[in-house]
Amino acid sequence: MDSNDRSIAGFTMAGHGLVHWFETSIPIFLVVWLAEFDVGVALLGLVVALGYAPFGLGALPAGILADRYGPKRLVLACLAGMSGAFVVLAVSDSIVTLAFALVLWGVAASIYHPAGLALISTGVEDRGTVFAWHGIAGNVGIALGPFVAATLLIFLEWQLVAAILAVPGLFAFAYGITAEFDPTAAVEDDVDAGPSEALSLSELVTNSRTLFAGAFGLIFVIVTFEGLYYRGMLTYLPEILHGLPAMDALVLPDGLEGIEPADYIYVGLLVVGMAGQYVGGKLTNRLEPAHGLAGLFVVLAALAVAFVPVTEMGLGAIVVLCGVFGFFLFAIQPFYQDAVAVYTPADTRGLSYGYTYLGEFGLGAASIAIGGYVLGGFSTATFFLVIASFAVVGTVLSAVLAVGLDRFVGAGKRVETGTDD
Structure with a gap:
C-alpha cells in the first residue's frame, strides 16, 4: 500500500x-x-x-x-x-x-x-x-x-x-x-468521483434506474440475501447455543458459575471472523467477485445445514463448527463490497453503497421476524434449513453474475474505475 x-x-x-x-x-x-x-x-x-x-x-x-x-x-x-x-x-x-x-x-x-x-x-x-x-x-x-x-x-x-x-x-x-488523503486516487482523471452538485429528484431516479438496469440490480438482490442469512444467524444463534444440552452439561469450576459458555463461544466466533475478513479481502485481488460470492454462498449453505446434526453433538464439535462458520460468514463480505466497486461507476459509488446497505441491514433485517416465527412454531432444524435457503438463492444469483450478466441484461457491463472494460 x-x-x-x-x-x-x-x-x-x-x-x-x-x-x-x-x-x-x-x-x-x-x-x-x-x-x-x-x-x-x-x-x-x-x-x-x-x-x-x-x-x-x-x-x-x-x-x-x-x-x-x-x-x-x-x-x-x-x-x-x-x-x-x-x-x-x-x-x-x-x-x-x-x-x-x-x-x-x-x-x-x-x-x-x-x-x-x-x-x-x-x-x-x-x-x-x-x-x-x-x-x-x-x-x-x-x-x-x-x-x-x-x-x-x-x-x-x-x-x-x-x-x-x-x-x-x-x-x-x-x-x-487531521487525516490527509486523495479520495479519488484510484479512479481515472476524467472521472468525477468527488463531491457533486446537488442531486435533483429526477437525477436520483435516473441514476438509480441506470444502476438497477445493469449488473448492480442483481448485486443488490445478492447482498439482500446475504443480509437475510447474516442477520438471522447472528440474531438467534446465541439463544440457540444457550439452549443446547452440551452447554447445560458443562460443569464450571467454583467461582465461575455465572459465566455462560455459550456467550464465549459466540464472541469467539466473532473473533475468528477477523481472519475471515482478512482472507476474503486478500482473495478479492485474485478472484472475480461473482466467483468468490458463489463459492462462499455454497459453503454458508452447507454450514447452516451442518448445524442441524452438530447441535446434538458434544461441546467440541459445536465449538469447531462455530469457528468455521465465523470464518466464512465474514469472508464473504469483502466480495460483495468489491462487486459494487467493480460493477458501478465511480461517480455514483456513494449511491451504490447506500442501496447496498439498505439491502444488507434494512431488508436483511426481515430475517429477524422470519426467524422468530420459525423458531416459535417449528423446530430448530427448520430454522437452520430456512437460513440455508437464503444462501442457496445467493449461490444461484451469484452464478448468474459469474457466467456473464451481459447475456441477460443489456446494460450490465463491468465497470472498473468508472469505465467499461
Whole structure:
C-alpha cells in the first residue's frame, strides 16, 4: 500500500470499528435499563428497535449525501453524531430521552458504510488489502463493544459507562480532521468521483434506474440475501447455543458459575471472523467477485445445514463448527463490497453503497421476524434449513453474475474505475 492507501485505511478502519463498537454495546445495557426506567421488555424493545431501524434505512440517503458532499465529511459527521448520541445517552433520565439518544445514534451510524466504502473504492489502489483490514476493524468493534461495556458495568454506573464508550469516537473524530488523503486516487482523471452538485429528484431516479438496469440490480438482490442469512444467524444463534444440552452439561469450576459458555463461544466466533475478513479481502485481488460470492454462498449453505446434526453433538464439535462458520460468514463480505466497486461507476459509488446497505441491514433485517416465527412454531432444524435457503438463492444469483450478466441484461457491463472494460 502507498501512503494514500494507508491514510484512507486508518481513517476508515477507525470509523468501521467504532460503528460496531457502539452497535453491539447497546444490547448490554438492556438489563440495566429495564430496572432503571421500570418499563416492560416490549416497550424497551420498541425503543431499541427505533434506534436500530435508521441504521439500515438511513443508508440510502447517506449514500446520496456522500456523492454530494464527499465521503470524508460524511464519515466525520458519523463519528461526531455517534459519540454525541452516547453523551446524550449518558445524561438520559427518562425513556423518552433514551429513545431520542438511540435514534440519534442510528441516524449517525447509518452514514458510515456508504461513505466509508465509497471512499475506499475511489481512493485506494490496493483495494483488496484495505477491504481486508477494514473488515477486521469492524470485527474488532463487534467483539470489543459488548465485552468492554459488560466489564465496565460490573464496576460503574451505566451513565458513566455510556460516557466512557463515547470517548474513542471523539478521539477518532479529532484524528479524522487531521487525516490527509486523495479520495479519488484510484479512479481515472476524467472521472468525477468527488463531491457533486446537488442531486435533483429526477437525477436520483435516473441514476438509480441506470444502476438497477445493469449488473448492480442483481448485486443488490445478492447482498439482500446475504443480509437475510447474516442477520438471522447472528440474531438467534446465541439463544440457540444457550439452549443446547452440551452447554447445560458443562460443569464450571467454583467461582465461575455465572459465566455462560455459550456467550464465549459466540464472541469467539466473532473473533475468528477477523481472519475471515482478512482472507476474503486478500482473495478479492485474485478472484472475480461473482466467483468468490458463489463459492462462499455454497459453503454458508452447507454450514447452516451442518448445524442441524452438530447441535446434538458434544461441546467440541459445536465449538469447531462455530469457528468455521465465523470464518466464512465474514469472508464473504469483502466480495460483495468489491462487486459494487467493480460493477458501478465511480461517480455514483456513494449511491451504490447506500442501496447496498439498505439491502444488507434494512431488508436483511426481515430475517429477524422470519426467524422468530420459525423458531416459535417449528423446530430448530427448520430454522437452520430456512437460513440455508437464503444462501442457496445467493449461490444461484451469484452464478448468474459469474457466467456473464451481459447475456441477460443489456446494460450490465463491468465497470472498473468508472469505465467499461
